[in-house]
Amino acid sequence: MKKVFAIILIMSLPLIAKSQLTVSPELELKIKDKRNFSEIMNLVNKHYNDLNFKENKKFYSEYKKWNRWAWWASRHQNARGEVDFSTTINMDEALNRTYESSQNFNSNTGNWTSIGPRSMSWHGSPGSKGIGRIDRLAAHPTNPNIILAASPAGGLWRTDDGGDYWYSISSNLPNCGIGGVVFDNQDPSGNTIYILTGEHHGGNYFISNFGFRSYGVLKTTNGGAIWKQLGNSGIVMSNATSSFKLIQLTGSPNILLAVTNIGICRSNNGGLTWTYVVNSSFLRDITQHPTQSNIVYACYLNDVIKSSNSGETFLESVSIPSFSGTQNSLLATTPSNPDEVYFAVCGSTNRIYKSTNKGTDFSLINSTDLVGGQYWYNFALAVNPNNNNFIAVGGLNISISTNNGTDFTTTTSGNVGLPAPANYVHSDIQYLLIHPINNLIYAASDGGISVSADNGVTWVDKLNGLQCTAYYQMDGWEGDPNRYIGGTQDNGTHTTTNGSDMYYSGSGDGYSVSFATSNVFYQVENTNIFKYTINTATRSFIGNGIPAVNRKFFPNIQVHPTNSNILYVAYDSTTWKSIDAGSTWTSISSTFGVDGSKGQFVRGGLAVSSNAPDKVLLASWNTIRQSNDQGTNWTTISGTTGWPANLGFITDISMNQANANEIWVTASSTDSIAARVIYSGDSGATWVDFTASLPNIPVYSCVVTDDGDVYIGTSQGVYFMDFLMNDWVPFYNGLPIVPVTDLFVNTTNGLLTASTLGRGLWKTDLYTDCQTFEPLIGAIEGRYRYQASGTIESTQSMLGSYGNNLAYRADTKIRLLPGFKIEEGAYFHGQIAPCGQGIFNVKKPLPSSSK
Structure with missing residues (x-):
């Protein structure tokens, strides 16, 4: 089931991504190079049945993720039973195909309103109360009340009051994953935002290397009212099925760096042109030196690379011992000690390394399993920007160190009885943000967003307004x-x-x-x-x-x-x-x-x-x-x-x-x-x-x-x-x-x-049924179709944002009255044809800024 832009499936292994789904060496040998859905699932089923998965929490969790994958993949097979997304469509092509195929329009072609949920309350059932998964968070650099939250299929959300209420700023965009979100560091208003499309688990949260390919980097300069695709990013990143991180260099704001499962993609002109500077499917994170923007760090699953020329070229670290068995990796830096770099890995190997000299040398500071399972899936790392001794790691729950990583204490509980304890945070932590201004900790999880004002001791859910439930x-x-x-x-x-x-x-x-x-x-x-x-x-x-x-x-x-x-x-x-x-x-x-x-x-x-x-x-x-x-x-x-x-x-x-x-x-x-x-x-x-x-x-x-x-x-x-x-x-x-x-x-x-x-x-x-006369007024955004058995008269207006499109169809007449305006970047289509019958073909988008 999924969307209009790119419906794709790349299954690596070659079909299943080992870094996303847990694949033991034994199972990997069995499913490697297979594309047939039934053949894959027969092998997976036998594997976990032989392991008696119901008696082992780890295997049960792994097998549940496989069944999520099966639910999705079974609906994306070709005639040979192969999981197949071989037809790749870029965003503009997909929108045009939607217009061409959406052939009939009705004057009342739906009048949808949201039921919710916009909040969530306990009701007698213990467990993990939540509203929907959030994958990424971003803090406004100067206003502590403004936060952005990205969901894997529900778009981008914004709060202006520290999380008390959230609202969508991407509803007109096709719902897709967002692997990176950045406030433009040159816009103090917070209205200029970049997003890297493509879900970071790869596969619209079905935990496998398949799903929507990225359609590049989008930018808004007015708080989400209008989104534009940046340059050739949609073309260059079209083969990416996982998007991990997007950064804008503080001292060089025209330089943007994006990490996908293809590699590191770089723009040096504000997003007009993009090119891959590192090619690898094993990169997971990227960050910059807090005070020297020419220094950039990125990490593989088991190594760190460094650039001293703003991401043009990278060199590998030689100080991290060779190890294997990692399923995820992350980086962190802190302005409180800008030359420090933290590198965390998890899986069968769990380690946190620290460099005190800008990534030249790393030393091991902790080897505890702080994630607790599902290493390929839930993993987060944050170092307090104002106190390098305070480190938070997210996995199934959240663990905190107050002595620079020497010791950690698990401070949250994600599966609870009632009444819920004060340290409840929904399990499966996807992202941690320690706010540089007020030191509040924001946790993004499979259930939504939680906030702690006391260094992680107690937590409060911040779900009001989030409508991202799957x-x-x-x-x-x-x-x-x-x-x-x-x-x-x-x-x-x-x-x-x-x-x-x-x-x-x-x-x-x-x-x-x-x-x-x-x-x-x-x-x-x-x-x-x-x-x-x-x-x-x-x-x-x-x-x-x-x-x-x-x-x-x-x-x-x-x-x-x-x-x-x-x-x-x-x-x-x-x-x-x-x-x-x-x-x-x-x-x-x-x-x-x-x-x-x-x-x-x-x-x-x-x-x-x-x-x-x-x-x-x-x-x-x-x-x-x-x-x-x-x-x-x-x-x-x-x-x-x-x-x-x-x-x-x-x-x-x-x-x-x-x-x-x-x-x-x-x-x-x-x-x-x-x-x-x-x-x-x-x-x-x-x-x-x-x-x-x-x-x-x-x-x-x-x-x-x-x-x-x-x-x-x-x-x-x-x-x-x-x-x-x-x-x-x-x-x-x-x-x-x-x-x-x-x-x-x-x-x-x-x-x-x-x-x-x-x-x-x-x-x-x-x-x-169609009305004889259909008068249309007001500003609209998103997809709208109207139809009349006689005449349509319109003074509607639509901004020129990515994803905005409007279509009219009438038996006798369409009158566009003064005030009607479709801005460049939106699509408008009109046709004189019988209401509810025949085919409505549209070949081209609106060619100019106002019609």
Whole structure:
């Protein structure tokens, strides 16, 4: 599932990045040079099953990351089953393709508003409360209240009050990883900012060397209202799949240095031109001497290199002993003793080295394992700018030294009981910032941002306004338009009963969720199933009746539509049913396991319909099975008349709640000719390919209304179709460019809700027919499409920022009145054509600054 710009997968090893996923030498030998998803996962599954992963916390954590990878990678395969992102598209090309493929526009093509979460409260469940992962932080050089925070799929966030409230300054940009963020040191206002695109774990937090390639360095001079791509950075960095750090030299502000998994990329003219000065896939960090900007340090996984000419050339250190087994490395300097350099590594080897002579010589100062596991993933290092004796290291938790690294004490706890202790900080620390002005410690973690004002003794969450939650699935309650639940990555299950206040209701990786009543729902936590009661905030494990060997990661769950005591759970090769709310379980799929050659993690959907309450649909890989008696008997309905041979990997399945004969199926493939949406109106006897002219992007979710209208969630947003149309309608006005992982229709209230992988939950009114006359006013930013069956009149304006685009379509007339303005850098498209029908092709962006 992911986005419109560059959907790519480079799997190194060659397919899996050893530095990102834990790969033992034994496993590495088995998967090396393999590209086939099923072959890789079969080997991974056997490896961790042989290690009895459930009895070992380390192996369990590693295997969970692999299953995250599998969830993503399974949705990005070609016709041969290979994980494949061979089509690389730069940003401008991707936006143009979006316009060309987004062919129909509606006057009400969505009116999306955010549900949140914007904050998070404990609600009876211990664990690791959080809102979403933050990877990078940056402090304004003179104003201690201004901080920037970068999330791996939710963009860039800013606070002007020290973290009490955060707001997005990149919502019009395609959601992508940000590996580096820098305040321009020549702009005291803090409005000039550089960001290095590309997620630093490589793969949009699915922990593998795949995902969005970097589209270079972007710059804003007005606080994020307008972003511009700098020079040729998008071209030069287009092959980078991990972005680690961006710096601007203090004494030479036109010199920018970026570290990616390709090497060190340098610009000496403020970003106009870029070139790689060091080529290596093992570089991880870069920093500069605090007072001599011509001196720059960078590090490999096991060595430090130094430049004395502002990054033009680098020489290796010869004083660090040779060692192996490292999975991550970081650097730090401090103005309190500017000639010192700190070099930290972690993995099977854990060491902190220190140089007191500008990197000429290094000595070992600590060899304690301060990270505690997941070395490839969570690692942070900071030295107090005003006190070199104070060093903080982040891993699973945070450890602090007050004697220059000789001794460390773990000061935080990331998985806690209730009431939460004062030292609670969500586990998995990604970045540490010790503010040079007020000495506050800011910790970026998988749960968000925490701040300590007492040198790390006590901490306070600073989550208000952050809308960066990654949801896998969600559910709503028909009788209450404000009642939602959602399963998240790293932050458990979230619940809201009023549509705004969000509560932490389960730990680990939340996944599938399903309401039983308005007060009771079922949830998945990693491999396990729980029952949660909202009004008492109580949770109980209900999976004891399912053998542990069958409880694999991320099953789908679904409650019977008319009997809340009946629950279905679909694991990778077995499906289970309970008739007593989870007290006991019966296997209902023992007669058909998953094809062993397909690998684990192939459940593509589980669907029921209140129109035929005992009917169950189960999708796995590219096969659909149907039962009309709660799973006692099954028939295969895939492969029948009209079933496309080129159907991708099935990602979701939905039945009409008013007519269970109507079935919609979504699929994902990297092949441009693959079928990605199919329909049956006769319970699978025949099928019709409804892919039409959808862009060649993954489709992850679908939902059908009682009237037979269908909405699909894609890597670029939501699309709509009814049977009076001959193609899909973009339905994402106001929605960030973000993968839509699940959809829910509230028929009573006419609402559509979407869960996203990086921007939380969103809602909109359902589709309405085109209006004869559509007057448009006001300033807008982002992606907007409008359509009318007669005339559009507009005085709208749009700034010329990267990612801004506007499109009109009308049957008879489009009138651009005085005040209408599209600035250079944005895109505008207009066409006279029938509303909701035909193809809308756009070939070129707006050529001038005002039209």
